[in-house]
Amino acid sequence: MTITEIPAAATDETAWDGFTEGPWTATIDVRDFIQRNYTPYLGDAAFLAGPTAKTLRTWDTLEREYLSVERERRVYDVDTHTPADIDAFPAGYISADDDVVVGIQTDTPLKRAMMPNGGWRMVETALHEAGKEVDPEVKRIFTQYRKTHNEAVFDMYTPRIRAARSSHIITGLPDAYGRGRIIGDYRRVALYGVDALIAAKNADKDSVADQPFSEHWARYREEHSEQVKALKKLKRLGESYGFDLGRPARTFQEAVQWTYFGYLASVKSQDGAAMSIGRLSAFFDVYAERDLAAGTLTEELAQEIIDALVLKLRIVRFLRTIDYDQIFSGDPYWATWSDAGFGEDGRPLVTKTSFRLLQTLRNLGPAPEPNITIFWDENLPAGYKEFCAAISIETSAIQYESDQQIRCHWGDDAAIACCVSPMTIGKQMQFFGARVNAAKSLLYAINGGRDEVSGKLIVRGHEGVKGSEALDFDEVWAKYDEMLSWVTATYVEALNIIHYSHDKYAYEAVEMALHDDEIVRTMGCGIAGLSIVADSLAAIKYAKVYPVRDETGLVVDYITEGDFPVYGNDDDRADELAALVVRTVMDKIRHLPMYRDAVPTQSVLTITSNVVYGKATGAFPSGHKAGTPFAPGANPENGMDTHGMVASMLSVGKLDYDDALDGISLTNTITPSGLGRTKDEQVANLVGILDAGMSEGLYHANINVLSRETLQDAIDHPEKYPNLTVRVSGYAVNFVKLSKEQQLDVLSRTFHESA
């Protein structure tokens, strides 16, 4: 609609001294600023500094006084009287040492705040589970006076959506919690200062003032007003800590602090499932290089500042229910920090600050957050690739995504929201769609819409498979295709309702204030259970599968005779069935109406919902047992990828990214000795494996370097492993924070003894 221009009066020229000018000085364009000013770093990790005494003291205080207490009681504390907002709480600190990068969500570290706009019931349940009393006044406000997102959604839900939800064919929808997966361009706060951002938003808002009324026009103006109000609160947040965020940042430390305040404002006002922070390293590095050249910064201080920021990103907390924890276990918030990759001009976006970010895992020890995500390419500088691999081997805390796939589709200033969802920063957001149970849909197809667990008829008008003959592939496929039409239509209908309502009742004002005025929206649909469907279809096609019925005729189990190819072994016969399912689902989604003209996309990602999905699902022709966990994301079935880790990567790489633009997740575990005899050999081999996988079409690789014995010992002696980090499905968790059930699920996955 308009170009987001910066009114000249609002900028502070001195903050930009020494920077190369370009379009970014006249309009909001952080990418242009980075490209004109950053310095790629092609060397190795030798320049890095260890933690300062202050860093270690702060981390120690945090661990001793807060984190260890939280591990004991699950929730450290909750403020039950103050609904959260950007400026709802006074300043808070970890300790007197906490003065490098400041700001926490409430007035005390780890103390959680209520965010009732998503729905009151969630808040009330979470408070009870945390052993807290509800403040009746707050309850009255959010049940009598203020309508919530959750209430609005249920006002609109249709009978078929309710049926699909209660039978668990569609679950985990963001209809009672914040949707997340929106990345504000927090760098704008530092580069331009909040005053300039407010002026630009006001200019955008009034640029349409003369147009005639339409609902789109009204929403545009109202949302801009909300954004401006949020930016004003952001300024007040800065003031409460003694900073003037109105002006641009002048130093590296300020650039980090300003950017963090932008992010902090988001996590103070929204409890979205994934609150990712974007792609910051090259941006910060421009300031670091300027200060280092001027002699006002040393490597030790630069590292101390990044360590301080990362420490803050490790202590974001939201008030969640135990139920929620079943879907997203381990209290994650996906402060995903994307890094590396290439610019469109062919220069690597690897800077010294990319190294400093990884160094935090040594200086502070491993931790699941921020969710460090490396955009990998074979041609990244060798020193950086080796450092990534070394840190992966030491911590299992890094995930990798294909830079080429992301850059070719979303440009070179994209970042991951959550686990695998790419978006161009400040120009794109996602309507998060959780996922449908594609595996259960196959059982519905065979049973003509009856639920295989409850026996209830959920989907009318579908005829199941008759008789006791071996299943016929063509017949089953035709029925599955029809069932997927029903499932996807019901699913997208729910998503449209949810996002319509979320925009209206739980609008992410500060995150959207850090976006352009006109943006791309994607509808991030997803599927769970892909490997089970692929293997089951392969069994039906290549072996003999006989249905086993109960007394009501419901197919409750299968007898499979003969061999069949299995997904995950680089066997086209099975892998192509997996790719076919992904393509078929996507084709159906593409033809459905989308709220706010969203671009339909799909992910093959389960997060940790693979356990709950499995629990609600029956037995399969593949031999997958009723009630047992699905494999995570696009992973082959646990223990069925028997031809090595690279073979399983190649199978997953055959899924077409164009059919799953929201990402395809693969989580792998290698034992340390499976990578080589010496650390150098292990590093070289991990680099080679990532190069091989990504060059063969793999989109995402979550790499754990762990042994089963370590995990078993951690289950038996959790006190010995407070920081054991495990990548589960697009994110990492503290292993000891998982439920027993989820721990056993991780333990049952394939461990590649030799990669």
Add this chain to the structure above:
Amino acid sequence: MSSSHDGAPVVDLSTPLVGGSTHRTAGQGTQGLLNADFDRPERLAQVRTGQLGSLHSWELVTAVDGPGTRLTVFLAGCPLRCLYCHNPDTLEMRRGTDITAEELLKKVSRYRGVFRATGGGLTLSGGEPLMQPAFIGRILRGAKEMGVHTTIDTSGFLGAAATDAMLDDLDLVLLDVKSGIPDTYTRVTGRELQPTLDFGRRLSDHGVAMWIRYVLVPDLTDAWDNVEVVADYVATLATVARVEVLPFHQMGRDKWDALGMRYELADTRPPTPELVERVRGQFRARGVEVH
């Protein structure tokens, strides 16, 4: 997969669970390769000319069967009967699956990108690859024509079956020297030591790089003198790039039971870390790289 059955010794985590043809448990079948189906006379003709091989399984593995990520093909059939064999299911050729050379080379070709990215290649293991010399000769030639790094993992007992042309097509040989004292060698394998020594000498003279492997089994191959003889021999070979001392483990035990074969080492424990270090030290004293 790690062993989890009751009573299985827990393998020390610092000890790589890797090894030669008789040490590392072989893969899981030939999924993804088209089975050949010939009538009997035709099949024999194909075997004789090396157009058909008997395979146990394939795997894409890293860091175990040579450098980088490798397509390791386990061939069926072995002339040795090692007491500690971890893949007794590869001992007999008749248990294998018929796969044509053309089909296997297609697979090698498919993984050229993987080999390039990881510095890997093709490893023919087993069983004993030299049981099928015509077949592996054809495969190694085909791989070299594609520029793929080639390795065989062998006991050397059938080294005489390797032609000089085959040696030209080999970038690396993983040579398992199972003992240094002839009587011990025979006790371990049921065969004579000399052919292995001859083959190693020939590889060295021919300029073919070698990794020597020594499986360390308490009370069987661990005697000081038995190791000394191997170490002395290795020191005389010009092309040995490294020696790998592989601690015995019990991961193959279930397979012996499943095949109804008598397993003599059921009560043998893995070597202690001190013993492994002692043996590595014996090799290290000859100035070679030892793992």
